[in-house]
Amino acid sequence: MTAALDITGLVVSYDGFRALDGVSLTVQPGESFGLVGESGSGKSTVLRAIAGLAPVESGSIAVEGIPIGKRRDKAFYRRVQMVFQDPYGSLHPRQTVDRLLAEPLAIHGFSDAESRILRALDEVGLGSGFRFRYSHQLSGGQRQRVAIARALILEPSILLLDEPTSALDASVQAEVLNLLEKIRRDRKLTYLMVSHDLAVIAHMCGRLMVMRGGQAVESLAAKDLASRRAGDPYTQRLLVASEGFVRNAETAASEA
Amino acid sequence: MTLLRIEDLSIRFPTRTGDIEAVRDISFSVGRERLAIVGESGSGKSQTGRAILGLTPAFAQVTAKRLEFDGIDLLKATPRLRRDLRGKRIAMILQDPKYSLNPVMRIGRQIVEALRAHENVGTREARERTLDMLAAVQIRDPARVFDLYPHEVSGGMGQRAMIAMMLIAGPELLIADEPTSALDVTVQLDILAILDRLVAERGMGLIFISHDLRLVSSFCDRVIVMYAGRVVEEIAASELSRAKHPYTQGLLNCMPSIDADRHPLPTLERRPEWLL
């Protein structure tokens, strides 16, 4: 079977600083693959490199068996869409939600824009009342949902998701995660998904890779998280930290 | 001691298609403690924080029976006084750090300027204290990040730069809007430990806006739950699992967990009467 995504020995450098230092991973069609790890470890850079938005120094990226060079054509963005980590930066503040959703449809020559926009808004739990709002009039979570709607509206086959629910409250997060799962099943989508929330990754993904300092620490199955069978001490620390905050005894004493 | 007192705060945005009532008659107060605000996306958490700081857009209407910081009536305060308070005594870590940092100024210089705006320190000392602050928020390579522009740092690094910038001024009241949402869990706990010490040792008041209920219940003292512009429940953080309002109960129930395998996740049935 041809892999949906095949990355080998990827190196990305900024002025001599190696943001990615030889990262390899393979994602099968229809699979949902998770990336977790330290802040600044290069998770977003992996996604950006696939989307053609990071300076790749060496290594290779193949999408559905086809090696991808420096240029990405229109057909590429039809197949691969990305939801950016930062919904504030990625949506133009002076555009209405309607424009934001209509634009990709126009670029790719879809004719039934009206019904697609309404359906996309409905899918992410934003009623049609939001359609003519400007993105600067939306809360953080509302923007994030517009960003997801914008990626889904083109019906891509591979979705790169960078912290898709970190700006959402638990109830909207549950709705968005259910939606993403359902769409993946119905349309046989492939996901590469970044999250710092191990529970979200365990829920959404079959396998995951843990990153630190531009490199892979280890790859494991999501069920290894549940059984706390992490091989690397860093992954184990992440698992412990996921349990919540523990007040330092000294701090607690100074307050009493 | 109470630092901030809010009674019947409302925030309204007039738009062409009618008013949006972002916040409706909410009341709460904050002492030298960790107060959490959780709630529905769009329920008015960030706008509440912005109103306390005086950062509401000019065309919006802010009304309150009382909006008082340390005995100062904020609604009657001059713009100048509010600006002074904002730099020195009240700070807010904004939800959108990258958008809030100045895009054309290096990270280090922005923090240095924040420090020098409220304290008279020399160039060398300002730089050193900035590097120390970046290290304190667990930035791996402070000297490199000092010289980067906001678009050159990762999401979590931008968030920590913003935290460093707000903490370096030593505020008495800190409003932290989703301050750790972009951080990996170990760094997240390190940041919370810093905030925790500021509350316990320096008596800072903290308003912690978050949707992470696991963090809130383990880190905060009290929790306010907002829904559609209103406060629907106020509860001790340790009691969160015994919340009464169906919205709060629903929130707790719909979180994914590493151990449970629930597909699809339970979702909330939002009732019209919650909107009242």
Ligand SMILES: Nc1ncnc2c1ncn2[C@@H]1O[C@H](COP(=O)(O)OP(=O)(O)OP(=O)(O)O)[C@@H](O)[C@H]1O
């Ligand atoms: N344009 C750039 N110039 C210089 N350095 C950059 C640039 N873009 C990214 N980097 C560096 O690359 C590293 C990896 O960044 P990346 O955004 O991939 O991290 P991340 O794992 O997504 O972190 P987070 O969880 O905080 O979002 C960081 O150290 C960052 O400073």
Ligand SMILES: Nc1ncnc2c1ncn2[C@@H]1O[C@H](COP(=O)(O)OP(=O)(O)OP(=O)(O)O)[C@@H](O)[C@H]1O
């Ligand atoms: N400039 C504006 N004009 C009109 N409505 C606005 C404006 N800014 C915010 N709003 C609306 O005010 C409401 C409250 O927004 P706020 O940002 O406080 O939500 P929030 O509780 O912080 O949500 P989130 O968890 O998604 O960040 C939202 O419904 C939002 O759409």
Ligand SMILES: [Mg+2]
């Ligand atoms: Mg990132």
Ligand SMILES: [Mg+2]
């Ligand atoms: Mg908000």
